[in-house]
Amino acid sequence: MFRRRRADELALVDADITAFGEELARHAFVPTGQDSDALVFADYERALDAYEQAKRDFAGDRDREDAQDVLHALAEGRHALACAEARAAGRPLPARRPVPGLAPAPMNRTDLTAQAYSADPRTARGATPPPGKGAHWRPYKIWPPGTPTGQRAEATGYQMVELVRPDPGQPALLVVRMDAGGSAQLLGHEGMRHLIKRGSNARRTVVPLPANDFGTVRVKVAGHGPWRVWLQSLDEHVPVLESKLNSRGPYVFRYLGGPATIRATQNDGGTFWLEELTDDGEPGQRLIAGKGTCNGKGRLNGPALIRVRSSADWTVTLVQGTRRNWSSESGRRI
The missing domain is CATH 2.60.120 (Jelly Rolls)
Structure with a gap:
């Protein structure tokens, strides 16, 4: 009975893929000469990509849990198609609908802005x-x-x-x-x-x-x-290092205090380094450098604008002139 239920669920997912393909085939967007044309066709192309992704992801699935990525791709595709239709008709972009078994994600511009300003650890x-x-x-x-x-x-x-x-x-x-x-x-x-x-x-x-x-x-x-x-x-809206900063990927921050030591760590990833920027925005002195999972320290002589080059999670901590024995710390030193 359990095996039959799984087969029935997969048959429904397969039928959903076919139905979405038929939806795409019924649409033919004709250029209108309006500025929105490029976005309409980009949305339609995104819908096509999602359809192809759903077909690829479905191969080898054994039950509905395995097919969650397929359902997600179909939801992405249908939302993209709905966006194309809305743009072509001059209507507001639709909100994303939740996917069965998956948490809904905000998509329209209003939600994107709200998400960007929400609290985050x-x-x-x-x-x-x-x-x-x-x-x-x-x-x-x-x-x-x-x-x-x-x-x-x-x-x-x-x-x-x-x-x-x-x-x-x-x-x-x-x-x-x-x-x-x-x-x-x-x-x-x-x-x-x-x-x-x-x-x-x-x-x-x-x-x-x-x-x-x-x-x-x-x-x-x-x-x-x-x-x-x-x-x-x-000069504006650049994060300021007061005690600790953590993020992922490239970043620029400012330090406003006097002479101090900073410590930086990276988890996995490729090349990692911190460098000062000159007043003209040009690369200046390199403070810390490493690769992969690493940690190290650098010395700041005073206020500075600092660029982080990374593709992974990293943390920068202000040591505030302490005399800690860095050589005793575990982990790979930079």
Whole structure:
């Protein structure tokens, strides 16, 4: 009886895949010449990708529990198709519906913003929150409040964006945030560079841009889901290290005190290092470097702007001039 029930459940999942494929086949989006065309076709492409993913994931499944990834892919695909329909008709984007057996995840832009400002255990300690957002604002999750529209963009799928620098004569931070992975490249006068490579697990990058004579920055983004990209000043809304910071991946923070020692650790991952940035946003002195699971210490002579290069979880702690015996600590030293 149990074996028959499992077979019946899988038959329903298989039928659901077929039904979604038929839904996709019935849709034919025709270009209208409107700015929304690119987003409509990106959503439809995302729906097609989800359909193909569901078919791949279904191979070898033995019961409904095994097929949860299939149900998730189908839910992603149906939401993407609904977004394409809404954009084509000029309607608001639909909210995501929960998947049976899976926790619902917010998706529309309103929910994304709310999620970005929600409390989170990984919130950087010591970060100075922007006005109006209190301690729930999370640096590098969403652009700072009051960011002009010319300095920010959000979309789903593929798009080329051109952002206006806050002040061409001053350095800035370029932040790319993806909710479901993808790729991003910095184009034009900054030189073509991969910010996030296709196929990587990176969801966020924070890139210091030195001052120059160009007033705009161009970025090519291809996300598997919603993404956000923006420019912000190095003088505002940069997290401040007061005692401890922890996050994952690239980061930029500020230290405002006097001479002190900092300690940094990384869990797994590849190359890891901390470096000071000059007043012009250029790379300066390297403070700590290592690879994989590692820890080490560095010395700060005073106030500094510091860049973290990492692809894994990391922690930076302010030691405040203590004379701890570092050689006695366990773990790989940097």
